[in-house]
Amino acid sequence: MNFLNSYGYYIGAFGLVFIGLLIVLSKQNLIKVIIGLSIFDTGINLFLISVGYIRSGTAPIFSRPGMDPGGMVDPVPQALVLTAIVIGVAVLALALGIAVRLHREYGTLDLRKMRELKW
Amino acid sequence: MVSPVLLIAVPLGLAFCVPLIGLASRKAARLVPIVASLFNLVVSVSLLRSALEAPIVARLGGFSEPFCIVLYAGPVGLLLSALVALAGFVIAIYALRYIDKGPTTKYHTLYMLLLVGATGVVLTGDVFNLFVFFEILCISSYALVAYLGDRGGLEASAKYLIQGAVGSGLFLLGIGLLYGLTGTLNMADIAQRIGDVGPVPAFVSLALIVAGLGVEAAIFPLNAWLPDAHSSAPSTISAILSGIAIEVGLYAVVRTVFTVFGATSMLMFLVFLGVLTVLVGEMCALAQKNLKRMLAYSSVGQIGLILFAVSLASSASVAGGLFQLVSHTMSKVVLFLAAGYMICRSGSTEISSLEGMGRRMPLTSFAFAVAALSLVGLPPFAGFPSKFMIVRAAVAEQGPVFLILVGLVLVATVVEGAYFFRVVQTLYFKKRDDVSAAADGHDVVPGAGEGRGDVRERRDAPVLALVPMFIVVALIIAIGVYPDAITGVLDSAASELLERAHYIRSVLG
Numbered sequence: 001m002n003f004l005n006s007y008g009y010y011i012g013a014f015g016l017v018f019i020g021l022l023i024v025l026s027k028q029n030l031i032k033v034i035i036g037l038s039i040f041d042t043g044i045n046l047f048l049i050s051v052g053y054i055r056s057g058t059a060p061i062f063s064r065p066g067m068d069p070g071g072m073v074d075p076v077p078q079a080l081v082l083t084a085i086v087i088g089v090a091v092l093a094l095a096l097g098i099a100v101r102l103h104r105e106y107g108t109l110d111l112r113k114m115r116e117l118k119w
Numbered sequence: 120m121v122s123p124v125l126l127i128a129v130p131l132g133l134a135f136c137v138p139l140i141g142l143a144s145r146k147a148a149r150l151v152p153i154v155a156s157l158f159n160l161v162v163s164v165s166l167l168r169s170a171l172e173a174p175i176v177a178r179l180g181g182f183s184e185p186f187c188i189v190l191y192a193g194p195v196g197l198l199l200s201a202l203v204a205l206a207g208f209v210i211a212i213y214a215l216r217y218i219d220k221g222p223t224t225k226y227h228t229l230y231m232l233l234l235v236g237a238t239g240v241v242l243t244g245d246v247f248n249l250f251v252f253f254e255i256l257c258i259s260s261y262a263l264v265a266y267l268g269d270r271g272g273l274e275a276s277a278k279y280l281i282q283g284a285v286g287s288g289l290f291l292l293g294i295g296l297l298y299g300l301t302g303t304l305n306m307a308d309i310a311q312r313i314g315d316v317g318p319v320p321a322f323v324s325l326a327l328i329v330a331g332l333g334v335e336a337a338i339f340p341l342n343a344w345l346p347d348a349h350s351s352a353p354s355t356i357s358a359i360l361s362g363i364a365i366e367v368g369l370y371a372v373v374r375t376v377f378t379v380f381g382a383t384s385m386l387m388f389l390v391f392l393g394v395l396t397v398l399v400g401e402m403c404a405l406a407q408k409n410l411k412r413m414l415a416y417s418s419v420g421q422i423g424l425i426l427f428a429v430s431l432a433s434s435a436s437v438a439g440g441l442f443q444l445v446s447h448t449m450s451k452v453v454l455f456l457a458a459g460y461m462i463c464r465s466g467s468t469e470i471s472s473l474e475g476m477g478r479r480m481p482l483t484s485f486a487f488a489v490a491a492l493s494l495v496g497l498p499p500f501a502g503f504p505s506k507f508m509i510v511r512a513a514v515a516e517q518g519p520v521f522l523i524l525v526g527l528v529l530v531a532t533v534v535e536g537a538y539f540f541r542v543v544q545t546l547y548f549k550k551r552d553d554v555s556a557a558a559d560g561h562d563v564v565p566g567a568g569e570g571r572g573d574v575r576e577r578r579d580a581p582v583l584a585l586v587p588m589f590i591v592v593a594l595i596i597a598i599g600v601y602p603d604a605i606t607g608v609l610d611s612a613a614s615e616l617l618e619r620a621h622y623i624r625s626v627l628g
Contacts, residue, residue, distance in 0.1 A: 017292070024285060030277065037284050044291050051299040077298065080247055084291060087254045091284050094261055098277050105270050114274050 009050035016043025030102065030109040034095045041088040045081045052077035120169065123177050123192035126162055126200055127239050130155040134231035141224030148224050152211035152231050159204035159238065167197040171611050174625050176244070185308035189244035189626055194612040195441070199241040199370060202445060205594075206362045206452050207234040209587035213456050214355045216583040226266060232259040233359060237367045244626060246294050246379065247304045249371060250287070257283050257335065260364055264352040275351035279344040282334055286341070290331025296324040306379050307626035310619055313380055325380050329372055336368030338426060339396040342419050346403070349415035350468075354459025357411060361418045361455060362448040369422055369444070373429050377616050389430035394524050396423025401531040405538045409468045410458050413538060414451065417494070420531060421447045427528060428509040429616075431516060437613035438606070439508030445605065446493060446501035446598070453490035453591050457483045460580035470542055477547035480579045484546045486588040491539040493595050496532060501595045504602035506532065 020040025027033050052074025060072040103109055133155045141148035166175060174193035178184060192200075211230070218226055236256025243249050261283065265276035298304060300320050301312040313321055334341045345365070349357045376382050376389065400420030407413035425447070428440030460483055465472045477484045493500030496507075513525045579585070598604060615622065 017288075021285070024281065033281055037281065037288075040285065040288050044288050044295070047292060048295040048298075051295055076304070077295070080295075080298075083247075083251060087251070087258075090258055091254075091261075091280065094258060095277070095280050095284070098261075098265060098273055098280065101265070101268065102273050102277060105273060114270075 009046065009053065013043050013047035013050055016040070016046060019043075028111050030099045030111055033111070034092065034099065037095065038088070038092055041084070041092075045084055045088075048077045048081045048084065120175075121162055121166070123162075123166060123175055123190050123197075123242060124179065126159055126192075126242060127190075127235060129158055130231055130238070131235045134228055134235060137228045137231065138224055141227075145224060148227055149215055149218075152214075152227050152234070153208060155231060156204045156207035156211055156234060159234075160201060160208055163197050163201035163204055166192060167194065167201065167608065170194055170197050171608065174615070174622075176626055184627055185303050185305035188248050189305060189307070190242050191244035191306075191622075191626060192242055193615045193622075193625075194608055195370070195374075195615050196242045198441070198445075198608055198612050199367070200238045202448055203234060203237045203241070203363050203367070205591075206359060206448055209452060209590055210355050210358050210456070212587040213358075213459075213584050216581050217355055217459060218353065221266060221268070226263070229259040229263050230356075230359070233263065233364070237363050240367050241370055244306050245304050246297065246306060246309065246375075250291055250294055253290070253332075253335065253368075253371065254287060256364060256367065257287060260348075260356070260360055263356045264348045264360075266353055266356065267351075269351075271347075271351040275344075275347035279348040282341075282344045286331045286334025288331070289327050289334075293324045293327030293331060296320065296327065300324065305626070306374075307623045309379050310381060311623050311627065321380065325375070325382055325385065328375050329385075332368055332372045332375065334368075335365065336372050336426075337365045337396075337419055337422055338369075338372070338392055339399055339419075339423065342396070342400075345419060346412050346415040349418065350409060350411035354411070354455050354462070357415070358452045358455035358459075361415065362452040365418060365422055366425075366444050366448060369425060369429075372426075373616065377432075378619055378622050381619050383432070386430045386432050390427055390524065393423045393425075393427030393430055394527050396420070396426060397528055397531040398423075401534040401538075405534050407538075408470055410462065410470050410473070410542070411455070411468055413470065413542070414454055414458065417535065417538075418447075418451060420535060421451075421494070424506075424509065424528060424531075427524070428512065431513060431521075432617065433512055433516065434610065434613045434617060435515065436509065436512035437616055438609040439505060439512050441609050441612050442505035442508055442602075442605070443502075445609075446505045446595070449501060449591050449595050449598075450490040450494040453486050453588050453595070454494070456584065456588050457487035457490070457580075460584055461487070464578075464580075470545055473542070473545050474549040476545075482585050483580045483588070486585075486592050488543050488546065489592050489595060491543055493599065495536045495539050498599065499596065500599040501602075503599055 016039055020036045020043055023036025024033050027036060054073050057071055057073040060075040099109060106114055133151050137148050137151050140151060170192055171194055174191060177190040178187045180187045232255055236252050239252030240249060240256060243252060261276055261280040264279055265272045297309060300316045301309050303309055337345045349361055376385055397420050400416050400423055404413050404416035404420060407416060425440045425443050428436045428443060461473060461476055462468050464480060489500060493502035496502045510525060513521055
């Protein structure tokens with residue numbers, strides 16, 4: 001089962017996911033929360049890549065006839081990660097934009113001090 | 120026959136034309152969303168007729184299935200895309216007058232992207248494509264919630280963004296796991312292969328996907344963002360978020376559970392979650408003094424009711440749930456649009472400041488009252504047959520548990536009646552002692568940034584705001600008087616959701 005073949009990557013990926021979630025849940029500074037989200041995203045991307053990764057595999061390009069597709073890494077997760085990175089950048093940019101505006105309004109990035117609504 | 124691809128391609132293309140048109144004339148740019156959503160409405164309704172006989176499957180990219188991205192335009196997808204287009208159309212007309220300050224061209228671009236995202240989610244037959252359209256929907260709604268740029272809006276947007284980003288991250292994690300397990304992203308292909316996967320990994324990926332989508336669908340423990348986001352956004356955006364965005368999220372949950380996983384063991388859990396969501400939503404709504412917050416919590420309750428009905432998974436209950444979805448969308452759109460100008464004219468978002476509105480703004484108040492009564496479930500409005508169908512289907516289920524659950528749902532409906540009647544009573548039967556008292560007697564509350572019109576103005580809402588409200592009010596009454604007009608579509612939509620084998624066959628051949 002090639003799912004278990006590269007165990008290390010999964011540990012790394014889920015480690016990043018949990019670190020990111022922990023930061024999002026425990027930090028009160030908006031910038032730190034956004035950094036947490038970014039780490040969380042990175043973990044997910046690493047996970048997606050490792051799903052299709054084969055140790056010492058080649059690029060999935062049939063450059064000569066008769067190449068063995070079994071030794072190639074799966075291209076689909078890489079395409080997914082490319083999309084996911086772009087989406088992550090958009091969310092990150094928007095989040096930072098909102099953080100800038102909030103800082104202008106409140107003079108602080110501490111979420112505990114933003115009490116216009118019930119957090 | 121036109122291809123369902125146009126339902127996504129035309130609005131998406133026009134969305135990016137809006138800034139260009141806006142360079143020439145900002146007035147012309149405002150008309151683009153109306154044109155695009157009218158186009159979508161016409162195409163969806165005309166495709167619906169042939170989709171009732173056989174679902175239309177469009178394959179993109181020139182590959183054969185399961186490698187291509189599939190658009191699956193069945194009765195469910197087209198019903199929902201018609202609903203998205205209808206709501207988008209009326210709200211876009213309303214926005215012509217209502218959205219007059221700030222970067223309006225950007226507003227219309229984002230608004231159209233939101234509609235594209237919602238249409239894409241309901242039509243796609245590919246899980247990763249579902250994620251992408253979901254993100255289009257979410258990112259544009261994060262930005263639109265903060266459109267007014269006031270403290271409440273920015274804060275609600277930050278909150279929504281953080282929770283939404285975590286939710287979509289979990290969703291993507293679930294998709295990655297699903298791809299690792301089955302080696303495919305096509306929903307029908309996954310549905311075919313999921314049986315060979317071990318129960319534990321399949322459950323983990325289902326749990327991740329449901330948890331991720333549950334944030335957007337505002338299912339009970341994950342709905343903390345909703346009241347803030349819906350009450351702080353401009354009223355047009357509250358209407359589209361409440362009427363379309365959460366329903367689309369719920370559709371994605373249901374599609375994943377029913378079609379992709381066929382997880383019948385999960386349904387009872389969803390039934391309980393639905394009942395919990397109804398109770399929590401309605402109880403919180405009862406406690407609100409802020410009109411838009413009350414409407415937002417009422418949306419939570421309604422989502423719970425729809426989830427409850429659909430998860431019962433009999434053909435009558437799924438049809439009832441979809442009916443409730445349609446009637447909720449129509450009512451909530453009218454309620455938020457009416458609330459928009461009421462808040463504008465009274466200068467406050469407090470319910471108590473609406474005293475005497477029935478005389479000051481008779482037409483707006485009438486639309487509000489009709490929508491409120493429909494949502495509560497009184498005849499002759501659309502909410503009555505939908506709630507009736509749900510209750511009848513739930514009682515038909517075997518077992519005393521269901522009777523208790525139906526009882527709880529009915530209690531929640533009574534609570535819903537209580538707070539909506541309170542508002543209607545305030546509108547019509549309370550006299551205002553002093554016109555200016557309400558205007559400056561209240562604290563600044565979230566969303567009060569909208570109350571920028573002349574507070575003492577006694578006029579009703581402008582015609583451009585009344586026309587869209589009354590289009591929907593007419594539909595609410597028409598469907599309430601003659602529910603058979605849409606029950607045929609609902610029945611075949613219910614059977615599309617329940618019959619997995621048919622879905623798989625029609626995609627994979």
